[in-house]
Amino acid sequence: xxxxxxxxxxxxxxxxxxxxxxxxxxxxxxxxxxxxxxxxxxxxxxxxxxxxxxxxxxxxxxxxxxxxxxxxxxxxxxxxxxxxxxxxxxxxxxxxxxxxxxxxxxxxxxxxxxxxxxxxxxxxxxxxxxxxxxxxxxxxxxxxxxxxxxxxxxxxxxxxxxxxxxxxxxxxxxxxxxxxxxxxxxxxxxxxxxxxxxxxxxxxxxxxxxxxxxxxxxxxxxxxxxxxxxxxxxxxxxxxxxxxxxxxxxxxxxxxxxxxxxxxxxxxxxxxxxxxxxxxxxxxxxxxxxxxxxxxxxxxxxxxxxxxxxxxxxxxxxxxxxxxxxxxxxxxxxxxxxxxxxxxxxxxxxxxxxxxxxxxxxxxx
Numbered sequence: 001x002x003x004x005x006x007x008x009x010x011x012x013x014x015x016x017x018x019x020x021x022x023x024x025x026x027x028x029x030x031x032x033x034x035x036x037x038x039x040x041x042x043x044x045x046x047x048x049x050x051x052x053x054x055x056x057x058x059x060x061x062x063x064x065x066x067x068x069x070x071x072x073x074x075x076x077x078x079x080x081x082x083x084x085x086x087x088x089x090x091x092x093x094x095x096x097x098x099x100x101x102x103x104x105x106x107x108x109x110x111x112x113x114x115x116x117x118x119x120x121x122x123x124x125x126x127x128x129x130x131x132x133x134x135x136x137x138x139x140x141x142x143x144x145x146x147x148x149x150x151x152x153x154x155x156x157x158x159x160x161x162x163x164x165x166x167x168x169x170x171x172x173x174x175x176x177x178x179x180x181x182x183x184x185x186x187x188x189x190x191x192x193x194x195x196x197x198x199x200x201x202x203x204x205x206x207x208x209x210x211x212x213x214x215x216x217x218x219x220x221x222x223x224x225x226x227x228x229x230x231x232x233x234x235x236x237x238x239x240x241x242x243x244x245x246x247x248x249x250x251x252x253x254x255x256x257x258x259x260x261x262x263x264x265x266x267x268x269x270x271x272x273x274x275x276x277x278x279x280x281x282x283x284x285x286x287x288x289x290x291x292x293x294x295x296x297x298x299x300x301x302x303x304x305x306x307x308x309x310x311x312x313x314x315x316x317x318x319x320x321x322x323x324x325x326x327x328x329x330x331x332x333x334x335x336x337x338x339x340x341x342x343x344x345x346x347x348x349x350x351x352x353x354x355x356x357x358x359x360x361x362x363x364x365x
Contacts, residue, residue: 006097013049013101020045029192036119043112046105047185051202053105054181057098058174058213060091063332065216099155106148113141136187140180147173147180161292164269178210220329227263227325231283233317235304239290242276242314243326244283250331252279254363255339255356258330260286265297270329276358287355298324 024030024044034040059065117131117138132138153159154170181203188197234242252258252275259270271294277285290299290306299305301324302317317323339345339360347357 005094009097009101013052013105016049016052017045017105020048023048029194030190032193033190035123036116039112039115039119043109043116046109046112047200048202049105050102050109050181051200051206053098053102054178055205055209057095057102058209060094060098062213062216063091063330064219065212066091067332099152102148103152106145110141110145113137131189135189137184137189138187140184140187144177144180144184147177151177164294165266168268175210178206182207224259224261224327224329227327229325230323233302233323235299235302235308235311235315235317237311237313239299239304239306241288241290241295241299241302241304243286243288244277245326246283247328250284250328252284252331253333254278254359256331256333256359258286258328258332261327261329262298262301262324263327264301264324265294269294271295272332274355274359275331276355276362278359278363280363287358 021041021044024041025034027034117128120126120131121128132142150170151173154167160167183203185200185203186197190200191197228245228247230243230245232244234244236242250258255274257272257274259272261267261270273286273288275284276287277283288295288298290296296306299308302322303319304311304315304317339347347360349355349357
């Protein structure tokens with residue numbers, strides 16, 4: 001994620017906050033509730049920012065959608081290389097960046113409403129505690145706070161690395177967050193001067209984005225449910241493992257990657273790996289280094305775990321009964337595959353990073 005992207009997103013948040021702030025302040029039909037003052041303006045501005053972030057945060061995870069957009073732009077020769085085709089690192093960074101904004105504006109929104117409820121009690125319009133615990137806005141708000149708190153804690157890097165399935169399950173609490181968010185404004189907390197309920201319509205964008213993501217997930221699930229048998233596996237020096245399999249229906253380009261799932265290790269854990277083979281080869285190859293728990297378990301499964309003797313040369317896994325069934329999702333790509341469109345290119349990689357360019361080099365060689 002470039003500095004320009006960060007500046008653009010930050011500027012968009014500032015503009016949306018100011019717009020919501022002024023929209024609430026200048027709405028004559030809400031003059032009664034606007035007696036609360038500054039805090040009600042801030043809570044409205046933060047609410048619009050949250051709607052903006054909640055609508056966008058799922059889109060970077062729509063890998064197939066990004067892949068389609070990337071191919072369309074490439075077809076019309078527009079923005080060549082500017083849209084990452086499901087690149088794991090870049091899309092995840094956008095997702096995290098928006099998540100941090102959600103936490104920030106949630107804090108502003110909650111603090112604003114705490115002041116709002118206190119001011120209403122001072123104005124003789126009910127107790128602050130009743131607004132917190134007896135109104136639809138208050139109850140759904142606290143549920144969303146609880147769910148977002150759980151998701152934030154379990155999304156920490158240490159938990160993702162040590163117990164991925166906890167992260168995976170709790171992150172799907174986002175479904176409930178979207179449901180509560182959609183109905184959060186319909187508890188009639190905000191009323192016009194003549195007593196009519198005012199429900200803000202920004203939830204529609206969140207529901208639309210959620211529907212797009214749901215369709216994306218269903219399509220990916222349908223396409224990746226089939227299991228594939230490995231044709232060979234090889235252990236390399238440096239605790240690296242090479243997996244080979246045949247999948248004629250897999251159409252990929254040099255430099256792309258796929259998501260790999262091994263049900264014997266984890267039913268729901270998917271990891272991205274660069275395709276190290278060339279599209280003209282019969283087998284698809286993946287280069288995997290035993291850096292984390294999941295890759296370490298894979299090495300152990302194939303008889304070449306971290307406690308195995310140090311290898312000086314490549315050693316094939318001869319016992320085919322050790323080969324696990326795999327599932328794949330993809331392929332997806334990134335800017336690195338654009339090198340094939342240039343007459344001259346310089347590829348720089350170190351350590352395990354050289355696998356990124358292996359497929360490209362094998363294709364042009």
